[in-house]
Amino acid sequence: MIAGIAQIKPIFGDLYRNIEKHLSYINLARENGADLIIFPEMSLTGYYLKDLTSELAIGPDFSILKPIFSASKDIDIVVSFPERDEAFNYYITSVYLRNQNIINLHRKVYPPINGMFDDLKDFKRGETFRVFSNEFLNCGMLICRDMWHAEAVTALAFKGAKLIIVPSAVPLRSISESGPSIKGFIERSVKFYAEHFSLYFAFVNRVGFEEGVCFYGGSTVASPSGEIILSMCLLEEEIKFFELNKREIERRINTLPLQFEEKRDLLKDG
Amino acid sequence: MDKDKISLKQDTQFVLKVIINFIKEEINKYSFNGGVIALSGGLDSSIVSILSYQALDGKIRLLFMPYGESSIATKDASSVASLLNLPLETYNLKEIADKIFLERKIDDKLRRGNILARLRMSLLFDVSAREKALVIGTSNKSELLIGYSTWFGDSAAGIQPIGDLYKTQVRELAKCVGVPDEIIKKPPSAELWEGQSDEEEIGISYDDLDKILYLYVDKRFNEEEIINVGFEANLVRKVILKTKKALYKLRTSVICKLSDRTIGIDYRYIKEAGI
Numbered sequence: 001m002i003a004g005i006a007q008i009k010p011i012f013g014d015l016y017r018n019i020e021k022h023l024s025y026i027n028l029a030r031e032n033g034a035d036l037i038i039f040p041e042m043s044l045t046g047y048y049l050k051d052l053t054s055e056l057a058i059g060p061d062f063s064i065l066k067p068i069f070s071a072s073k074d075i076d077i078v079v080s081f082p083e084r085d086e087a088f089n090y091y092i093t094s095v096y097l098r099n100q101n102i103i104n105l106h107r108k109v110y111p112p113i114n115g116m117f118d119d120l121k122d123f124k125r126g127e128t129f130r131v132f133s134n135e136f137l138n139c140g141m142l143i144c145r146d147m148w149h150a151e152a153v154t155a156l157a158f159k160g161a162k163l164i165i166v167p168s169a170v171p172l173r174s175i176s177e178s179g180p181s182i183k184g185f186i187e188r189s190v191k192f193y194a195e196h197f198s199l200y201f202a203f204v205n206r207v208g209f210e211e212g213v214c215f216y217g218g219s220t221v222a223s224p225s226g227e228i229i230l231s232m233c234l235l236e237e238e239i240k241f242f243e244l245n246k247r248e249i250e251r252r253i254n255t256l257p258l259q260f261e262e263k264r265d266l267l268k269d270g
Numbered sequence: 271m272d273k274d275k276i277s278l279k280q281d282t283q284f285v286l287k288v289i290i291n292f293i294k295e296e297i298n299k300y301s302f303n304g305g306v307i308a309l310s311g312g313l314d315s316s317i318v319s320i321l322s323y324q325a326l327d328g329k330i331r332l333l334f335m336p337y338g339e340s341s342i343a344t345k346d347a348s349s350v351a352s353l354l355n356l357p358l359e360t361y362n363l364k365e366i367a368d369k370i371f372l373e374r375k376i377d378d379k380l381r382r383g384n385i386l387a388r389l390r391m392s393l394l395f396d397v398s399a400r401e402k403a404l405v406i407g408t409s410n411k412s413e414l415l416i417g418y419s420t421w422f423g424d425s426a427a428g429i430q431p432i433g434d435l436y437k438t439q440v441r442e443l444a445k446c447v448g449v450p451d452e453i454i455k456k457p458p459s460a461e462l463w464e465g466q467s468d469e470e471e472i473g474i475s476y477d478d479l480d481k482i483l484y485l486y487v488d489k490r491f492n493e494e495e496i497i498n499v500g501f502e503a504n505l506v507r508k509v510i511l512k513t514k515k516a517l518y519k520l521r522t523s524v525i526c527k528l529s530d531r532t533i534g535i536d537y538r539y540i541k542e543a544g545i
Contacts, residue, residue, distance in 0.1 A: 012542040050538035172288065174488070179281045209295050211540040212429075214288055234284070235291050 001136045001244040004034040007219045007232050009208030012046035015056060019044065019067055022079060026071045028239055036076040036134070040206035040219075041108075041144050041169040042092060044081040048210045053122045057084035062095075062102070072097035076134055078204075080143070080167045082123070083107065089124045094141055094167045096134065104132040106141035110149055116171060116213060117145075131159040137200075137244060144168040147189065147203070157197035158264060162224075162249050164193070168205045172216040180234070183218050187228065195226025198252040198259065200244055207235055224252035273500035276481045278439055282446050285439075286321065289431045293325035296429045297404055299545055304329030305406040306397045308390050308424075309358065310336075311346030314408040316453050317444045318431055322406050323354045324447075330406070333397055334360045335390045337367055346453050353448065359397070363389050383460070387423030395426075404428040412437040415483055416509065417516025418460065418472060425519065436480035472512075474505055482509045 006025040011017045022039060029037035041047065044065075045056045058064055058081045068079055076098045083093035083105075091107035107126025111119030129152055131140045140156030140163070147153060147166045156164055174181045186203055194201040200223060207217040214235070221230035221242050230242040253259060297305060305322045309315045309332040322330045332354075334347045339362075351358035367386055376382055398405045407427025409419055411434050419425040432440055437458065444454050458468040458476065469475050482501055485491040486509070491499070496506045524534070531537045 012540075012545065046542070048540045048542075050540065050543075052539065052543055175280045175285055175288075177277070177279045177281055179284055209292055210542055212292070214292065235287060 001036065002032075002034045002241055003036040003038065003202070003244055004029040004032065004239055004241045005202065005204050005219045005221070005230065005232065006037055006039050006043075007205060007207060007217050007236075007238045007240075008039065008043060009215075009237050010040075010043050010046045010206060012210060013049070013052055013056065015044055015058075015064065019065070022068055022077075023071060025239060026068075026075060026077060029241075030075050032239075032241055034075060034241055035136070036078070038078040038165055038202060038204045039080060039167060040204050040215075041080050041094070041167045042082065043079055043167065043206065046210060047169040047206075047215070048118075048213070049082060050118070050122065053082050053090050054084075057082045057090050059084040059093075060086050069097060069100045072100050078141070078165055078167060090122060091126055092119065092123050092143055093126075094143055094165075096132070096139065096141065096165075098134060103134065104130060104139070104141060106130070106143060108143040108146060109152060110145045112145045116173075119145075129155040129159070131156060131161045137162045137246065137249075139163045139165060142166045144170060147193075153193045153197065153201075157193075157199060157259075158262065161197075161199060162246075163200045163244060164202065166201070166203050168203060169215055170205050172214040180216055180218075182216065183234070186218065187220055187231075190220045190222045191226045191228060194222035194224060196258065198224040198249060198256070200224065200249070202230075202242075205232075207237055224249045271499050273481065276484065276499070278436055278480060278484055279442065280439060282443055285435070285443060286446065289321055290325040293322050293406065293429065293431055297326055299542065300404065302404040303402045304331065304404075306331040306333060306394060306401060306403040307406045307408065308333050308335060308394050309347050309350060310334070310408075311343040311348075311350065311453065312408075312456075313437075313444055313449065313453055313458060314410055314432060314440060316346070316350045316449045317440060317447060318406055318408045319350055319354065320447050320449060321431060323356070328354070328356070329403075330354075330356065331397055331401055331403055332356055332358050333394055334358050335363055335393060336360070337363045337386055342456070346450070346456075349450050350453070353450070361393060383466075384420045384423060387420035391423050391426045398428075406431065407433065409433050410437050410440050411435055412476060412480055412483060413460075413468075414520065415487060415516060416472065416479070416512040417519045418468065419519065421519045424460070436484065437476040438480045474509065478505065479509060482506055483513070486510060486513065 080094040083091045094106050095102045096104040109126045111123050113120040138160045140161030190201050190203050202221045205219045206215045218234050219232040223229045232238050307319050405427045407430040409425050410432050413419050459466045485496050497503045
């Protein structure tokens with residue numbers, strides 16, 4: 001299976017132009033023979049919505065996304081947006097579309113509220129980490145800060161995920177002599193999770209600025225052996241592809257069968 | 271931790287790229303024709319001029335607004351303008367400022383300095399309207415944090431490309447983008463009056479100031495912890511007090527909340543929402 005990462009710069013607050021932008025990247029992915037294309041967190045609207053949240057929230061029927069649903073006829077698509085549920089709660093959501101249906105919907109479980117983040121002021125927490133099949137692999141989805149919580153990744157890995165997809169909007173901060181420190185943190189995490197849980201781990205970041213905050217890009221994919229197999233550029237829009245190989249997963253598990261040794265009972269109280 | 275081992279060094283090439291992308295994106299987002307910068311011949315305005323020139327393919331206006339005849343400032347501002355092969359639009363504030371000082375009986379250096387800063391701001395925003403160009407500010411993090419700037423004066427701008435860089439970091443960047451050596455080496459001055467030196471006036475070197483601010487602001491050290499690193503207690507207290515006193519300058523103005531949704535409090539939009 002070939003997967004593509006669209007490291008884009010969403011147009012802030014402009015749902016319709018962003019849908020157009022998504023469709024052109026989806027076409028590009030299709031032309032490159034991809035079976036899946038993944039967009040970053042809040043790819044359809046931009047991130048710092050604040051009081052625009054209710055104006056731009058999508059749902060519960062998702063009819064506005066019809067063009068993207070239609071495009072998923074022959075390529076799987078992961079897209080992200082502010083979601084409104086039946087009870088008028090708002091979530092930061094990513095959906096996995098396949099054959100014009102949502103086969104998984106993930107709501108960000110850990111919306112951050114420290115420093116430059118204010119997610120919890122506008123959004124409710126998601127509550128679950130679900131594993132689903134895309135008919136090729138067992139997959140799991142997280143959104144941005146979710147992946148900073150080892151228990152979130154562990155939950156998906158324990159449920160059998162072999163591809164973890166993380167649409168993100170990670171801003172730049174703290175630049176040392178060796179570059180942006182956040183990049184090192186993300187790369188170490190991506191490699192660690194992939195290697196320890198014998199799975200593909202895809203961190204999909206965005207680029208561009210919102211009121212001075214720079215989203216740095218640097219999308220990264222690691223293979224089950226902990227190798228970085230895709231490392232995208234910093235600061236610029238880009239689309240790149242990587243291959244998901246089931247045998248790679250199996251070989252890794254055969255070499256280091258950590259999953260056979262798991263003692264999940266240890267996670268229980270007492 | 272040892273005082274001398276604190277490093278504010280950065281990956282300069284990456285920082286430059288971020289700033290250039292930032293300037294480019296801000297101008298394009300709002301469809302400005304370019305940028306306008308008050309070039310004083312000092313370090314901050316020189317580097318901002320050079321980076322803006324690079325980001326905007328030369329579409330910038332340089333405005334030089336001296337008070338009287340400072341030969342060094344004129345030479346330095348002209349050298350940056352010629353480096354970029356751009357005209358330097360000059361307006362000498364002496365006549366208009368002296369008229370105000372005389373008629374309003376203003377002798378105090380600080381008040382005079384503030385008036386000059388606000389006259390410069392006024393002319394800068396006029397060029398902004400004339401050219402449909404965004405005012406690109408030249409404030410750095412050190413001066414913003416301690417309030418070493420004139421409220422609605424030199425700190426007034428549409429964007430602040432170096433507003434998150436300490437003065438010593440700006441100096442490092444300047445070496446990489448071709449700011450003339452004489453500008454990098456001359457003592458920093460806000461040019462509020464003739465012969466003014468920032469470091470003398472603030473009472474601390476930028477090297478020490480920036481390290482104290484870095485520990486206090488970026489690394490969240492408290493007063494005692496900074497003193498334990500090896501800085502003189504009085505100096506640390508003085509810097510921290512300055513940052514507290516400067517907080518009001520970091521906002522525009524505070525509105526008395528009376529309604530359901532109040533500007534600056536719970537009427538929450540980033541400026542991009544208005545494009």
